[in-house]
Each structure stands twice: as structure tokens, then as C-alpha cells.
Amino acid sequence: MNPSESTQDVHVPRILVVDDMPDNLFLMNGLFEDRYEVVQASSGKEALKVVMSSNPPDMVLLDIMMPDMDGYEVLRRIRQHTPTANIPVIFLTALASQQDERLGMDLGAVDYLTKPVDPELVVKRVEAHVRATAHARRVEALSEKLARHLAPESWEALFHGPELEGIQFEQKVQTVLYAEAGELRVWNDRERDSFTAEVEWLAMRYNGVVDRYIDGAAAVFFDEPGPCVRMAMDLQRSANDLHLRMGVHTGVCDIGTFRSDHQVGCTLIGHEIWLAAKVAATAATGSIAVSPETYALVKDDMHADNGGCLLMEEFHDSDLAQVCLTPAPAQGSAAMSTFAGLGQF
Structure with missing residues (x-):
């Protein structure tokens, strides 16, 4: 679907x-x-x-x-x-x-x-x-968000200068991946740089858009839910030592596009990214929580794909997460199936 x-x-x-x-x-x-x-x-x-x-x-x-x-x-x-x-x-x-x-x-x-x-x-x-x-x-809303990420002079030029006219917004259904360090886990500079590079590479591979204006976490949004879940699985495997917890949520997102310092930026505003973060907070370290909205769109593919190994727990008492996926540690460089083994549980 x-x-x-x-x-x-x-x-x-x-x-x-x-x-x-x-x-x-x-x-x-x-x-x-x-x-x-x-x-x-x-x-x-x-x-x-x-x-x-x-x-x-x-x-x-x-x-x-x-x-x-x-x-x-x-x-x-x-x-x-x-x-x-x-x-x-x-x-x-x-x-x-x-x-x-x-x-x-x-x-x-x-x-x-x-x-x-x-x-x-x-x-x-x-x-x-x-x-x-x-x-x-x-x-x-965009002004409040970017105030924490742009240099003061860049923020001023964007919201109080001619670049204001170039700000555009689009509302569309997106699937959002939100990834953060597990509780009581603090990354050093090397780990943070490695994590950022891995997110960028996997987002390019799965045709996602990285939101570079997120505090203390990573967010990537997709037109389709399947590639989002696949990226989450690969990221959890490749960054196993970072003890991540992730959330995947699908909803109508406000996407803001702007130009600052001669570069085009793109970020999500509104409550959907906040919901993805809340879904992530329900996941155990090393796992991926999937919201009911996303699960409804990908469950058939998940259950039909039997290559690989995965623990999958269903929640019956949560409005935020439908399932929690825990991928097996990576063995070799390539995922074993199009859905990284979803289906064996």
C-alpha cells in the first residue's frame, strides 16, 4: 500500500x-x-x-x-x-x-x-x-526551530531579509525514522561522527531525506514506508555498538524548504516528528519501534519476507507503537533480504 x-x-x-x-x-x-x-x-x-x-x-x-x-x-x-x-x-x-x-x-x-x-x-x-x-x-515554527541551528546572522538574513520570500512548505504523507542513543548512553566525538556518516550514507541508499536540524538525534523522512523500515534495520545492525533506539512513524508532515548561505535546506515542522520521537522512546536499546500507522502499511511485506533472523514483539497496550523489531547482529556486508529478514519471529 x-x-x-x-x-x-x-x-x-x-x-x-x-x-x-x-x-x-x-x-x-x-x-x-x-x-x-x-x-x-x-x-x-x-x-x-x-x-x-x-x-x-x-x-x-x-x-x-x-x-x-x-x-x-x-x-x-x-x-x-x-x-x-x-x-x-x-x-x-x-x-x-x-x-x-x-x-x-x-x-x-x-x-x-x-x-x-x-x-x-x-x-x-x-x-x-x-x-x-x-x-x-x-x-x-520554522523560525523557532532554525534559531537553534543557524548562525544568528544567517537566521536574520533568512527571516528578516529577501530570502524570506523563498521559504516554501509542502504537506504530504511521509514515513519518519527517528534514531537516538539509548538511555544512559553518551557518545564521544568519534562515535557521533561515525553515526552521522552512516545515517547520511544509508539515507542516500534508500532515497530518504536527512533532516539536519534535529537536536541530539537523527531524523530521516521517506515517501514510502518500506525503505524507511529497511534503513532502520540496516542502521541498527551497522551501528550495533552505539546502542541505538529508533522509532518509525507515518503521518502527514509539513516539509519546509529554504535557502540559507547559498545552500538549500529541508526540515520537518509540526507534530509528526515529535510523534516519531515518542515512538522511539518506547523502543528498547537495540530495537526499532513501529507505529500502528506504519505497521498497517508494511505488515504484509514484513510477514511475507522470510530471509534472515529477527525478534519481533507486538504491543497490545500502547497507542504509540504496534511492534518492536530487534535485528540480529550483522554477519557480512549485505542484508539477507529486501526487508533485512523481517518475518522470522
């Missing part, structure tokens, strides 16, 4: 529509239900409950004239609450005077649209703001 067939989907933005008129809620739901997850609120107080919840919206379409609390007050409270202060809010109202619009924009709205609405215009404006907001959030 190809990873693109995974049941995991790219994040769908969550749009909160706030209006005390049922017909207007119905209209907005019809415009956006095929594009976004639409949540409705018929009052300002109800809207604030949604915004302040553990699952806040990515954007708010907000009416102004409502009986219990007007839209201006709703926006004031959204902006005063730090966790919600940056949620984009678009006013969608019958108040059409320049004074009303100026007040709305001064309070921090990103746009101001008047009723009766032009459906095509509303859709275009909302889509533009959704794209801009998603890009800004990814740039912020």
Missing part, C-alpha cells in the same frame, strides 16, 4: 461562523462545508466558548449586530486572550459605513465584508486569509 492511501488526512482548517440569523448561518455553511470544517455559533457568548475551548477555530467569520454581545466586544475579548490573540477574524456585517469598518479593523480584524454578501467574493477572501495564516504559522 502506498502511504498516500493512509487514512490520515491533511489538516482541514476549522472555521467558526457567528451570526444570530439562521439563514445567514445556513448560507455560510453551504459556501464552506466542502472546503473546511464549519462550526456555528448564534451568539457572541456561544462564539467565545468555542474560541476559548481546547479546540479553537483557525478563523472566525463574525457578525457585529447581535443581541447579547456585539461582534466588536467578541473581537476585543479574543484579542485580549493570549492563546487566541492571533486567530484571524473577518467581520461579515450589515454595517457598511466607513466608521464601522475603521473600528473593526482597528480592533484587529483581518478583513471587513458587508451584507448582502457576494458569495464568490467571500470565498476568495476567506481562502486567501486561510492560506496566509497557515503560511505565517509555519514560518513562525
Whole structure:
């Protein structure tokens, strides 16, 4: 099975529509239900409950004239609450005077649209703001990550200079290999250099992309799960003396590409690499933990491949890892099968 067939989907933005008129809620739901997850609120107080919840919206379409609390007050409270202060809010109202619009924009709205609405215009404006907001959030996450890895002058040039325009993001299903030293194991410089060189060589062999912006570990991401598992097996064998523990996880990843110091860089942002690290933390030293998402994609190949020797333990009480693979020590230079012996357990 190809990873693109995974049941995991790219994040769908969550749009909160706030209006005390049922017909207007119905209209907005019809415009956006095929594009976004639409949540409705018929009052300002109800809207604030949604915004302040553990699952806040990515954007708010907000009416102004409502009986219990007007839209201006709703926006004031959204902006005063730090966790919600940056949620984009678009006013969608019958108040059409320049004074009303100026007040709305001064309070921090990103746009101001008047009723009766032009459906095509509303859709275009909302889509533009959704794209801009998603890009800004990814740039912020990338900035925080690279601040630990780039020289200050390089970081400044990338995020506050013309190179900012060259930053690009892509969302796609990837399988991530995360490898780190086992507990109570500290590498010396020679071991660290040897490990890095081995990761680079195996990633090239298996068509993976090394994320060079990881603290204290190695991460490699792949379009296909099979090569990722095969690389993990070969790396565990070749670096047996380093007492590694690894995690393999498949999910929708945000991939950031940028240019710094005349070189192209590529790194993962978002929670999928964090999940791969958590999967790795469940593995014993010398083993590879495989998440349920990855195992669902490769289990048929793993069980069909009978060359070699492997210990394989299934977990029944973990949401993070489905199986833990322990390859036999390397004997000779070549793996004995396409899956390094998966299947004998």
C-alpha cells in the first residue's frame, strides 16, 4: 500500500461562523462545508466558548449586530486572550459605513465584508486569509526551530531579509525514522561522527531525506514506508555498538524548504516528528519501534519476507507503537533480504 492511501488526512482548517440569523448561518455553511470544517455559533457568548475551548477555530467569520454581545466586544475579548490573540477574524456585517469598518479593523480584524454578501467574493477572501495564516504559522515554527541551528546572522538574513520570500512548505504523507542513543548512553566525538556518516550514507541508499536540524538525534523522512523500515534495520545492525533506539512513524508532515548561505535546506515542522520521537522512546536499546500507522502499511511485506533472523514483539497496550523489531547482529556486508529478514519471529 502506498502511504498516500493512509487514512490520515491533511489538516482541514476549522472555521467558526457567528451570526444570530439562521439563514445567514445556513448560507455560510453551504459556501464552506466542502472546503473546511464549519462550526456555528448564534451568539457572541456561544462564539467565545468555542474560541476559548481546547479546540479553537483557525478563523472566525463574525457578525457585529447581535443581541447579547456585539461582534466588536467578541473581537476585543479574543484579542485580549493570549492563546487566541492571533486567530484571524473577518467581520461579515450589515454595517457598511466607513466608521464601522475603521473600528473593526482597528480592533484587529483581518478583513471587513458587508451584507448582502457576494458569495464568490467571500470565498476568495476567506481562502486567501486561510492560506496566509497557515503560511505565517509555519514560518513562525520554522523560525523557532532554525534559531537553534543557524548562525544568528544567517537566521536574520533568512527571516528578516529577501530570502524570506523563498521559504516554501509542502504537506504530504511521509514515513519518519527517528534514531537516538539509548538511555544512559553518551557518545564521544568519534562515535557521533561515525553515526552521522552512516545515517547520511544509508539515507542516500534508500532515497530518504536527512533532516539536519534535529537536536541530539537523527531524523530521516521517506515517501514510502518500506525503505524507511529497511534503513532502520540496516542502521541498527551497522551501528550495533552505539546502542541505538529508533522509532518509525507515518503521518502527514509539513516539509519546509529554504535557502540559507547559498545552500538549500529541508526540515520537518509540526507534530509528526515529535510523534516519531515518542515512538522511539518506547523502543528498547537495540530495537526499532513501529507505529500502528506504519505497521498497517508494511505488515504484509514484513510477514511475507522470510530471509534472515529477527525478534519481533507486538504491543497490545500502547497507542504509540504496534511492534518492536530487534535485528540480529550483522554477519557480512549485505542484508539477507529486501526487508533485512523481517518475518522470522
